Amino acid sequence: MRPTASALPSESQPEPLIGVLDLQGDVREHMRALGDVGCAVRRVKHPTELDDVDGLVLPGGESTTLSMLLESMGLFEAIAQILGSEAAPTAGAGSGSASGALPLFGTCAGLILVAREVLDGRPDQRTFGILDAVVRRNGYGRQAQSFEAELVLGSGEGPLLPTVFIRAPRVVSAGPEVEVLASLDEVPVLVRQGTVLASSFHPELTPDRRVHRLFAEMCRAEAQTRTRAAGHGQTDAPAATAGGLFG
Numbered sequence: 001m002r003p004t005a006s007a008l009p010s011e012s013q014p015e016p017l018i019g020v021l022d023l024q025g026d027v028r029e030h031m032r033a034l035g036d037v038g039c040a041v042r043r044v045k046h047p048t049e050l051d052d053v054d055g056l057v058l059p060g061g062e063s064t065t066l067s068m069l070l071e072s073m074g075l076f077e078a079i080a081q082i083l084g085s086e087a088a089p090t091a092g093a094g095s096g097s098a099s100g101a102l103p104l105f106g107t108c109a110g111l112i113l114v115a116r117e118v119l120d121g122r123p124d125q126r127t128f129g130i131l132d133a134v135v136r137r138n139g140y141g142r143q144a145q146s147f148e149a150e151l152v153l154g155s156g157e158g159p160l161l162p163t164v165f166i167r168a169p170r171v172v173s174a175g176p177e178v179e180v181l182a183s184l185d186e187v188p189v190l191v192r193q194g195t196v197l198a199s200s201f202h203p204e205l206t207p208d209r210r211v212h213r214l215f216a217e218m219c220r221a222e223a224q225t226r227t228r229a230a231g232h233g234q235t236d237a238p239a240a241t242a243g244g245l246f247g
C-alpha cells in the first residue's frame with residue numbers, strides 16, 4: 001500500500017513521507033520538526049490521506065477527544081487496519097503487540113493512544129494497543145501539570161535533551177519488549193517498541209530535533225524493509241539505532 005523508497009544509502013534517499021494526524025494539538029510544530037529532519041509531510045484528517053505515508057505522528061491534545069474524533073472521522077478503523085492490530089475496544093483492552101509495519105510516533109496524548117492500557121481514562125476511550133505499556137493520564141499530578149526537564153538521551157553521549165511536559169501521561173509499567181530511550185526520575189518518558197515510538201513530553205516544542213530524527217530514520221528503515229519485501233531492494237537498510245542518532 002505504501003510505496004517504496006529506493007534502496008540507496010539513507011543520505012541519498014528520497015525523503016520519507018510522514019503523516020501528521022490533524023485533529024488537535026501541535027500539528028504545525030510537528031510538521032516543522034519533521035521538515036527540519038528531511039521528511040516530506042502531509043496532514044492527515046481523512047482516511048485517504050493515509051495512503052502512501054511512511055509513518056504517522058499522533059500529536060498531543062486530549063486523548064479522550066482524539067479518540068472520539070478518530071472514530072467519527074473513520075480514522076481509528078483505518079489506522080488500526082493498517083497496523084493489523086486488534087484495536088482496543090476500550091481503554092485497558094489493547095492487544096499489546098507491535099505488529100504494525102506503519103511506524104507511529106505518539107507524543108503525550110499520542111502516547112496514550114498507542115498504549116495497551118490507560119489508567120484514569122474514560123471507559124469509552126480507545127487506544128491502538130500497540131505499545132506494551134500501562135500509562136496513567138495526567139500522571140504527573142496537579143502540582144506539576146506542566147514543567148520543563150532536561151533528559152539524558154540513550155547512552156548519554158550527546159547533550160541533554162530539553163523537554164516540555166504538559167499534563168503528561170506517566171508510564172506506570174512497560175513490557176520487556178519496550179526499549180527505554182529516556183527516563184525522568186527513573187520513569188520511562190521516551191520509549192520504543194519495534195516501529196512504535198512514544199514520549200510523555202512534547203519534542204516538537206523545543207528546537208532539539210534528535211527525537212524527530214530518530215523517527216524519520218525508523219520510517220526510512222521500515223520503507224526500505226517493505227521495498228526489499230516487495231523484491232525491489234538491492235542493499236541492506238541501515239537500522240535506526242537510537243545510540244547512533246543520539247550520540
Ligand code: GLN
Binds near residue numbers: 060061063064109112
Ligand atoms: N492530559 C492529556 C490527555 O489525557 C494529554 C495532554 C497533552 O497531550 N499535552 O489526553
